[in-house]
Amino acid sequence: MHAVLERIGAEYQLANAEMRRLFHGRGGCFEGFGWLVVDFLPPVAIIRVYNDKAPVSLEPLVDYLMALDGVTGVGLQYRGRSRHPETSVLAGEVAPELVCNEAGLSYAIRPLANQNPGLFLDMRSGRAWVRAHSADKRVLNLFSYTCGFSVAAMAGGASSVVNLDMSAGALKTGRRNHRLNLLSEDKVRYLSHDLMRSWGKLKKLGPYDLVIIDPPSFQPGSFVAQKDYRRVLRRLPDLVDAGGYVLACHNDPEQREEFLRGIMAEEAPGFQFKERLAQGEDFPEQDSEQGVKVLLYKREGAWN
Numbered sequence: 001m002h003a004v005l006e007r008i009g010a011e012y013q014l015a016n017a018e019m020r021r022l023f024h025g026r027g028g029c030f031e032g033f034g035w036l037v038v039d040f041l042p043p044v045a046i047i048r049v050y051n052d053k054a055p056v057s058l059e060p061l062v063d064y065l066m067a068l069d070g071v072t073g074v075g076l077q078y079r080g081r082s083r084h085p086e087t088s089v090l091a092g093e094v095a096p097e098l099v100c101n102e103a104g105l106s107y108a109i110r111p112l113a114n115q116n117p118g119l120f121l122d123m124r125s126g127r128a129w130v131r132a133h134s135a136d137k138r139v140l141n142l143f144s145y146t147c148g149f150s151v152a153a154m155a156g157g158a159s160s161v162v163n164l165d166m167s168a169g170a171l172k173t174g175r176r177n178h179r180l181n182l183l184s185e186d187k188v189r190y191l192s193h194d195l196m197r198s199w200g201k202l203k204k205l206g207p208y209d210l211v212i213i214d215p216p217s218f219q220p221g222s223f224v225a226q227k228d229y230r231r232v233l234r235r236l237p238d239l240v241d242a243g244g245y246v247l248a249c250h251n252d253p254e255q256r257e258e259f260l261r262g263i264m265a266e267e268a269p270g271f272q273f274k275e276r277l278a279q280g281e282d283f284p285e286q287d288s289e290q291g292v293k294v295l296l297y298k299r300e301g302a303w304n
């Protein structure tokens with residue numbers, strides 16, 4: 001546990017009072033702690049256990065976290081593919097809803113929510129890229145969830161953003177996230193559709209200079225990457241303007257970067273691979289293929 005606490009201390013300093021993963025045991029870089037994740041969602045720390053039971057006492061960890069000057073509560077969540085997450089408060093107070101910052105932008109966060117607290121922390125470098133490259137761009141954000149990419153794009157000066165997600169609740173939080181940051185409301189649209197059933201409106205609202213694709217890996221009935229991802233990529237020529245960019249994301253540890261590169265080459269050959277964005281240092285992975293893959297493509301043609 002000593003090495004774990006040391007790592008948490010170092011990451012906590014880097015967090016600088018913003019959201020950050022303090023410990024990512026899931027990446028396999030800390031022997032014996034593959035079951036443990038700790039997130040800092042100021043002012044609370046959430047311990048996530050990917051196991052039926054924590055194999056060691058969590059007491060020293062809770063004490064350590066509570067001793068950090070910006071932590072006022074510690075929550076616990078048991079999770080894993082097969083079980084419904086169970087949550088509890090281990091120390092101090094954990095409010096059901098918070099507003100937390102990343103790169104100076106605010107997001108509505110539910111620290112102990114079932115699946116995700118409201119922002120995928122492992123997509124920080126993706127949001128940073130979008131913010132840095134969105135000035136005056138028309139952006140389409142597919143599978144937008146709570147619109148983290150849209151907030152980043154608008155903060156970076158996008159001329160418009162269209163967000164699409166089948167979850168009206170996620171989009172409602174997305175709207176709130178824009179308001180929290182005082183971002184112009186009239187340039188942002190929120191479409192609550194099943195993407196696989198309707199493309200006409202998206203095409204009509206386009207073309208776009210940047211299309212972000214960040215689907216779930218496996219959501220039966222809605223999207224299963226193995227078969228559905230290529231159906232999205234095949235639409236890109238109708239959506240992306242000449243010289244425009246595509247940020248294609250994939251978070252399935254079972255499918256390597258080659259999967260996405262392969263289907264992109266088959267379905268959208270007019271788009272050139274540029275780079276894979278590096279993940280934040282707070283998500284160390286023994287095998288980088290296990291982490292989220294964020295690939296940047298550019299459509300041939302003029303545009304800076």
Ligand SMILES: C[S@@+](CC[C@H](N)C(=O)[O-])C[C@H]1O[C@@H](n2cnc3c(N)ncnc32)[C@H](O)[C@@H]1O
Pocket residue numbers: 119120123142143144145146147148149164165166167170193194195196214215216219222223
């Ligand atoms: C991985 S999350 C997206 C994360 C998001 N891009 C972000 O930056 O926070 C996947 C999202 O896809 C949505 N989704 C799944 N299947 C869909 C479909 N067929 N059409 C539209 N949205 C879908 C889910 O509601 C969920 O919000």
